[in-house]
Amino acid sequence: EVQLLESGGALVQPGGSLRLSCAASGFTFTTYAMAWVRQAPGKGLEWVSGISGGGGSSTYYADSVKGRFTISRDNSRNSLYVQMKSLRAEDTAVYYCAKFACTGGVCHFDYWGQGTLVTVSS
Amino acid sequence: QSALTQPASASGSPGQSITISCTGSSSDVGGYNYVSWYQQHPGKAPKVMIYEVSNRPSGVSYRFSGSKSGNTASLTISGLQAEDEADYYCSSYTSTSTLVVFGGGTKLTVL
Numbered sequence: 001e002v003q004l005l006e007s008g009g010a011l012v013q014p015g016g017s018l019r020l021s022c023a024a025s026g027f028t029f030t031t032y033a034m035a036w037v038r039q040a041p042g043k044g045l046e047w048v049s050g051i052s053g054g055g056g057s058s059t060y061y062a063d064s065v066k067g068r069f070t071i072s073r074d075n076s077r078n079s080l081y082v083q084m085k086s087l088r089a090e091d092t093a094v095y096y097c098a099k100f101a102c103t104g105g106v107c108h109f110d111y112w113g114q115g116t117l118v119t120v121s122s
Numbered sequence: 123q124s125a126l127t128q129p130a131s132a133s134g135s136p137g138q139s140i141t142i143s144c145t146g147s148s149s150d151v152g153g154y155n156y157v158s159w160y161q162q163h164p165g166k167a168p169k170v171m172i173y174e175v176s177n178r179p180s181g182v183s184y185r186f187s188g189s190k191s192g193n194t195a196s197l198t199i200s201g202l203q204a205e206d207e208a209d210y211y212c213s214s215y216t217s218t219s220t221l222v223v224f225g226g227g228t229k230l231t232v233l
Contacts, residue, residue, distance in 0.1 A: 112167040
């Protein structure tokens with residue numbers, strides 16, 4: 001059974017930093033691209049960042065987080081991370097870890113974690 | 123402002139059919155068959171309902187179907203049931219550097 005378990009969410013002050021983790025199980029983690037998607041309170045889903053499978057040589061970011069967030073993976077630990085810095089109030093959201101399923105280069109999210117809440121407030 | 127445009131709300135009675143639209147551009151919806159649809163119940167994680175425009179994952183009801191014409195994709199739910207009441211989001215690959223874009227979501231109410 002595929003499981004994605006996020007952790008690391010917290011209350012942090014504006015300008016602060018935080019690292020989120022996602023522990024994956026039930027599939028061959030190294031094979032799959034992974035992503036972070038967030039959802040502000042009462043709002044819709046927003047793409048945050050993605051990383052390719054294998055060594056994670058390719059990374060992608062939403063314009064709203066580019067230069068502030070860094071996605072990474074540790075295949076030896078079956079874990080996905082996002083390092084967030086210079087946090088703003090508008091970064092307040094539930095952050096979901098999601099697994100990509102790709103066929104012939106066409107991808108969608110086939111599994112999602114339950115999310116971890118990040119609150120940016122003084 | 124979301125990259126893909128969806129109606130904020132939709133509603134229908136049990137047994138009816140309803141279609142939710144998702145409008146993008148030639149850089150995303152119109153240019154690629156990479157559209158997927160997600161259902162989200164309150165307090166829950168999203169669940170994929172349709173991928174690659176019209177494919178249904180194993181375990182998803184046949185009542186859910188997808189299509190695309192030009193820059194607009196559509197999700198149709200036939201034989202509406204109370205359990206279909208949820209938020210629905212479309213998503214697409216985009217040729218911009220961001221890779222993925224979402225629609226703003228549609229809140230479906232089953233009357």
